[in-house]
Amino acid sequence: TDISTHILDQRMRSPVYNASGVMCRETTELEAVRHSDAGALVSKSCTLEARDGNPEPRYAATPFGSINSMGLPNHGYRYYLDYAAHYDYTDKPLFISISGLSLADNLHMLDAFQRLKRPLLPEVNLSCPNVPGKPQLGYSFDDMATALTAIHAAMDIPFGVKLPPYFDISHFEMAAEIFNRFERLKFLTCINSIGNGLVVDTDSETVLIKPKNGLGGIGGDYVLPTALANVNTFYRLCPDKQIIGCGGIGAGEQVFQHILCGASAVQVGTRLWEEGAGLFTRLNQELVAIMQRKGYQCLADFRGKLCTL
Numbered sequence: 001t002d003i004s005t006h007i008l009d010q011r012m013r014s015p016v017y018n019a020s021g022v023m024c025r026e027t028t029e030l031e032a033v034r035h036s037d038a039g040a041l042v043s044k045s046c047t048l049e050a051r052d053g054n055p056e057p058r059y060a061a062t063p064f065g066s067i068n069s070m071g072l073p074n075h076g077y078r079y080y081l082d083y084a085a086h087y088d089y090t091d092k093p094l095f096i097s098i099s100g101l102s103l104a105d106n107l108h109m110l111d112a113f114q115r116l117k118r119p120l121l122p123e124v125n126l127s128c129p130n131v132p133g134k135p136q137l138g139y140s141f142d143d144m145a146t147a148l149t150a151i152h153a154a155m156d157i158p159f160g161v162k163l164p165p166y167f168d169i170s171h172f173e174m175a176a177e178i179f180n181r182f183e184r185l186k187f188l189t190c191i192n193s194i195g196n197g198l199v200v201d202t203d204s205e206t207v208l209i210k211p212k213n214g215l216g217g218i219g220g221d222y223v224l225p226t227a228l229a230n231v232n233t234f235y236r237l238c239p240d241k242q243i244i245g246c247g248g249i250g251a252g253e254q255v256f257q258h259i260l261c262g263a264s265a266v267q268v269g270t271r272l273w274e275e276g277a278g279l280f281t282r283l284n285q286e287l288v289a290i291m292q293r294k295g296y297q298c299l300a301d302f303r304g305k306l307c308t309l
């Protein structure tokens with residue numbers, strides 16, 4: 001049973017890796033993912049300068065997932081540039097998440113990463129919901145088109161984007177029409193957390209996290225149907241791009257479902273935060289078990305083959 005996959009020409013021994021933001025802010029964390037059974041790794045979204053992020057508590061686990069308003073805490077892009085410069089690319093693919101506070105910052109950082117001349121894979125984050133005063137690009141189609149036009153003009157290497165969840169068919173269509181304009185935009189990571197949810201503790205009658213009156217991005221079991229809808233819809237609307245699934249993965253079954261909906265690889269956030277890097281070993285085993293039960297030899301046997309009625 002072969003669970004390997006490729007993103008562009010880069011092979012992954014497993015289709016599962018971390019979601020940006022989880023187990024990837026420190027080089028020690030990135031190394032933990034690299035030494036795990038994850039098939040790749042992605043770094044914490046970075047900005048030009050280091051950021052402390054929002055006041056704590058800013059993450060909370062909940063009965064069906066998590067809520068977070070981290071506020072883009074990171075060491076600044078040079079820290080991740082240094083990791084990418086010394087990384088052994090023969091091991092597993094390295095994705096670099098970029099989330100500049102302006103288009104100019106994004107262009108500056110992306111240029112620095114492409115000048116490394118390393119096979120790193122930039123994932124431009126269009127969907128951070130937690131920086132007060134910074135509306136996310138993914139929900140402003142004109143601004144997103146402008147940014148991607150400039151990024152595509154500046155990038156000689158292939159890149160991807162981290163997308164927010166969309167909920168309206170016309171939004172899927174408008175977003176896909178924009179993405180399909182850009183040939184070197186090669187992968188779409190769907191989805192980021194569902195922005196600005198609110199989780200309340202009944203006993204204390206209090207929110208769980210400090211920033212933004214308790215509002216934060218929702219992840220975990222709550223978001224699986226939305227994640228699958230975004231994966232499958234962009235899989236159908238953007239046939240020249242690969243889809244990386246993210247959202248609601250806690251067991252091999254959801255890995256299977258994301259791939260059935262069209263994902264070439266999948267990322268795990270909430271469940272990784274709660275369980276640790278041993279998660280990848282478990283998910284790989286559970287995926288193999290499902291494939292064996294169904295008689296599938298490789299991921300291509302079922303990728304994108306979701307049946308409709």
Ligand SMILES: O=C(O)c1[nH]c(=O)[nH]c(=O)c1I
Nearest residue numbers: 069070071072128130193217
């Ligand atoms: O608050 C964060 O740091 C954060 N949190 C998220 O749930 N998604 C994001 O893209 C980011 I940049």
